[in-house]
Amino acid sequence: MANKFWSELTHRLTPYVPGEQRHGDKIVKLNTNENPYPPSPRVLEALAAVDGGALRRYPDPESVRLRTALADQHALDVANVFVGNGSDEILGLAFMAFFTAKSAQSTSPPASLQYPELSYSFYPVYCELLDIESCVRPLRDDFSIDMDAFEDNGGGIIFPNPNAPTSLAQSAQSIEALLIRVPNTLVLVDEAYVDFGAQSMVKLVNKYPNLVVSQTFSKSRSLAGMRLGAAYANNQLIEALTRVKNSFNSYPVDAVAQQAGIASISDEAYYQQTLMKVIRTRAETKLALEARGFRVLDSAANFLFVSPADKNACALYEHLNRQGVLVRFWSSASLAQWLRISIGTDEEMQALLKAIDEAEYAI
Numbered sequence: 001m002a003n004k005f006w007s008e009l010t011h012r013l014t015p016y017v018p019g020e021q022r023h024g025d026k027i028v029k030l031n032t033n034e035n036p037y038p039p040s041p042r043v044l045e046a047l048a049a050v051d052g053g054a055l056r057r058y059p060d061p062e063s064v065r066l067r068t069a070l071a072d073q074h075a076l077d078v079a080n081v082f083v084g085n086g087s088d089e090i091l092g093l094a095f096m097a098f099f100t101a102k103s104a105q106s107t108s109p110p111a112s113l114q115y116p117e118l119s120y121s122f123y124p125v126y127c128e129l130l131d132i133e134s135c136v137r138p139l140r141d142d143f144s145i146d147m148d149a150f151e152d153n154g155g156g157i158i159f160p161n162p163n164a165p166t167s168l169a170q171s172a173q174s175i176e177a178l179l180i181r182v183p184n185t186l187v188l189v190d191e192a193y194v195d196f197g198a199q200s201m202v203k204l205v206n207k208y209p210n211l212v213v214s215q216t217f218s219k220s221r222s223l224a225g226m227r228l229g230a231a232y233a234n235n236q237l238i239e240a241l242t243r244v245k246n247s248f249n250s251y252p253v254d255a256v257a258q259q260a261g262i263a264s265i266s267d268e269a270y271y272q273q274t275l276m277k278v279i280r281t282r283a284e285t286k287l288a289l290e291a292r293g294f295r296v297l298d299s300a301a302n303f304l305f306v307s308p309a310d311k312n313a314c315a316l317y318e319h320l321n322r323q324g325v326l327v328r329f330w331s332s333a334s335l336a337q338w339l340r341i342s343i344g345t346d347e348e349m350q351a352l353l354k355a356i357d358e359a360e361y362a363i
């Protein structure tokens with residue numbers, strides 16, 4: 001409940017609402033795009049080997065070993081890599097580092113941050129928190145991002161690739177064309193789901209001075225609970241992120257997370273294996289839902305964006321919820337016919353299909 005000690009800003013905020021974290025033996029949790037498989041055994045070994053006594057010390061503030069491991073993985077320099085406490089935190093720092101608050105701009109109208117109409121709902125939340133002018137660009141009729149709609153406005157552009165919640169990927173070629181067309185505008189590509197089937201822009205960060213790429217260990221590396229994300233850009237942009245980090249929290253990545261991240265990166269084989277499992281289950285689930293009359297967009301992510309035959313996503317969401325199958329539903333008008341369903345294990349997807357078949361929605 002609001003209180004007289006709240007700042008004016010706190011009163012105004014509409015915070016991000018994460019998907020429900022309900023747990024229980026019978027819960028089938030397909031609502032927050034977590035990986036259904038555990039992290040690499042090497043991560044578990046690294047965690048078991050943590051020297052608890054050493055936790056009395058602060059971690060390396062610049063996470064150099066972890067950043068070096070990431071740089072080596074992408075054939076970049078350590079100065080091209082930034083790490084943070086989840087990629088959400090990196091996005092917040094990036095908004096501060098690259099986009100100027102309305103009140104601090106002399107131009108009228110202020111240069112805005114542009115993002116697609118349907119995309120990660122954290123972007124407007126950061127804009128409100130940081131007083132950044134935003135401009136929403138409509139999607140094309142097929143739900144793909146309309147790259148031509150973005151303008152070289154001297155502000156910024158951000159979009160997930162693949163996009164969330166639509167699951168659709170943009171080609172690297174279309175993103176490169178955009179980077180060339182908007183040389184005065186910073187382009188932040190949020191690659192939270194890129195490993196599940198889109199082309200990464202990471203290798204191009206030294207070619208395009210206006211490119212920042214963010215990635216996360218939460219989805220493809222099964223470490224959502226660890227809170228670890230990375231950003232890639234040319235060294236001047238990484239320096240901007242570092243300046244903001246060191247004006248806010250010098251130690252965003254704890255010592256345990258740094259070890260876990262290094263261990264995760266070292267196990268490429270395990271990582272590829274779990275990715276392949278998710279991708280196979282995604283293809284099978286898409287076919288099974290289409291056979292039940294659903295419209296399912298072509299996913300390059302670890303979730304499906306689906307519309308049931310009767311378009312009543314709300315009723316299906318409530319039915320599934322009662323059966324203990326959690327999926328994501330948004331009540332806003334533009335999303336009312338759609339559900340976002342994370343890819344779980346084969347058994348979890350069977351439970352989803354069984355619950356769908358038990359509903360009156362089955363055709």
Ligand SMILES: *Cc1c(COP(=O)(O)O)cnc(C)c1O
Binds near residue numbers: 089190
């Ligand atoms: C999950 C997600 C993130 C944030 O991931 P973290 O867990 O904070 O690393 C960022 N962007 C998109 C589009 C996401 O779906």
